[in-house]
Amino acid sequence: MERDILHLHVPAFPIAVARVLNHGLRERPVAVAPSGSERGVVLSVSSEARREGVWKGMPVGRALKRCPALKVIAPDPLLVERASQRLFNMAANYSPVFEPSRPGHIYLDMTGTHRLWGRARDAAMRLSREVAGLCLRAFVGVSGNKMVSSIASRLECPDGVRDVDHGREAxxxxxxxxxxxxxxxxxxxxxxxxxxxxxxxxxxxxxxxxxxxxxxxxxxxxxxxxxLGIDPAPVYPACKKPVVSEEIVFEKDENDDQVLLGALAGLVEICGRRFRDAKSRPAKAALLIRYSDLAEARCRISLGGGSDLYTPLKGLFLKLCIRRVSVRLMRVWFWDLSSGMIQLSLFKDGSPCEVKRAAAVTDAMDRIRKRHGEGLIHYGHQRLYTSERTFPLLQGLGDCRH
Missing domain, CATH: 1.10.150.20 (5' to 3' exonuclease, C-terminal subdomain)
Incomplete structure (x- = not known):
């Protein structure tokens, strides 16, 4: 069966959403960037700003010199997240198989939905009109694969839909x-x-x-x-399995690796205790680092069969945190959970006796924390990478689920 893949694209999504609430931003050059610093970089640009020579990643100071009329607005992650959820809900009405790739970008697999929605192009037109009801201008690419649909959606057309016939991809x-x-x-x-x-x-x-x-x-x-226009990649539906996540926002932007690694160890330990309580274990993990200029770095990893959770995440940190910019936020999350009685620990795996001894220590620490709170006791391994500034930030860190 030939596939029908849609790609919904709302250009400059953070700016498009901001314009819904602030009509004064319409039809003028706009950029999203951290406020209060000309050293920050532009995170998103409107088409009007692009025509003036402003592009994503450009320092704010240079962007303002190139386009004096540029309106710079601060990021609003909560607003973008709410708007993204509205788009997800719309996509779910058209197909159970949809993949949000990033804010304002969603793939939908419409294969086999002809009786319900007619041709894929007809469904795309209807979806585009529905998004317009949110005062957002969306473009939809239609083809037999994700790559071509994504490219088609970037080529703006009057009716908002660009359809590439099967066999015409090349x-x-x-x-x-x-x-x-x-x-x-x-x-x-x-x-x-x-x-x-x-x-x-x-x-x-x-x-x-x-x-x-x-x-x-x-x-x-x-x-x-x-x-040649060939892309066999499937549309991956949004993960519906449980995800365990914790994050920390530093009171002051931080660039000390010892403090950052200590905070990471604390986040991993909190997640590990939740796995122990649920008698489950994760197969995959990811780390996100958000810098003070709001640029982000993220990576995921498959976990081995051992009990050590911290070492793989530490490796991701050393791989990701390479910029000379202070860190504002770190988030870890684990998924692909399965039941298992293995004692998840912050330590590296060792001999059976060492694993048993570590399990006893971990159980005792869990009981102390449940009775007296997070800040009372920590691993010596964790303190090796942690300054005293970090522990107050971890106290009271609750269920920040992804």
Whole structure:
């Protein structure tokens, strides 16, 4: 059966949502950036600001010099989250299989829904009109796969829907610039242009595999498939399994690795105790770091079969926290839970005797914390990475579920 995939795209979503509440922001150059600092970077830009030469990632000071009329607004994560939830609810009415990729972007798998909604294009038109009822301008791409639908949704059209017929994916992509394809950044685009005079996707798809391997290495075959409009990736439905999450917002932006690792250890320990209480264990974990300029870094990892939760998350921290910018927030979350009696610990796994001894210590600490609170007792391993400034922040940290 041929697939029908929709991609809903609300351009500059944080700005579009802000404009619903503040009509004075409409039809003028707007950027989202941290307030009070010209050293911060632009997080989102309106189409009017882009036409003035402002782009995402540009320092705020430079953006204001380039566009003096630029209106800079502070991020509003709660507003964006509420608006995103409204879009999710709409998507759920059209298909049980939908995937939010980031705020303002949702994939929907409409395969097999023809009797209910008619052609995929008809469903896309209806969805676009429904989003317009929220005073948001949405564009919907329709094709047989996620990549082509995503690209189609970025090519704005008058009626808000761009439909790519099955079998026409390659011809649709051929006249577009190579950087519309995933996996082709600025460096590879310059290499294609300077060494091979390749500017368009159609020219890229015509290259032989030897030339592609010279530029893309082991990814050459994947890039060739993408250039031909082939993308077998499924639409992953939103996770409905339990997720255990904790986060900490530092009272003062922090750049001391010892303090940050101590806070991370505290978050992991709180989650670990919840797993022990529920007699469950996670198979996957993720870490998010939000810097003082509101830029974010995140990564996920599959956990092994041992009891140690902290070491994998510490590895993620050392991989992610590489900027010379203070950290404002850290969040950890675990999912893919299964029942299991293993004693989840903050320590590395050791011999059976060591594991048994660690389990006894952990049980005793859990009982003390339940009776007297979080701040009374901590692992020596945790203190190694923790300054006294961190512990008050962890006290009273409750169920901050993801």
């Amino acid at each position: 011809s649709f992509l051929a006249p577009l610039r190579t950087d519309v394809l995933p996996g082709i950044g600025d460096v590879r685009r310059r290499t294609l242009l300077e060494e091979l005079n390749i500017r368009l996707v159609g020219e890229l798809s015509a290259l032989d595999m030897g030339s592609l391997r010279m530029i893309f290495g082991p990814q050459a075959s994947v890039i060739r498939q993408r250039a």
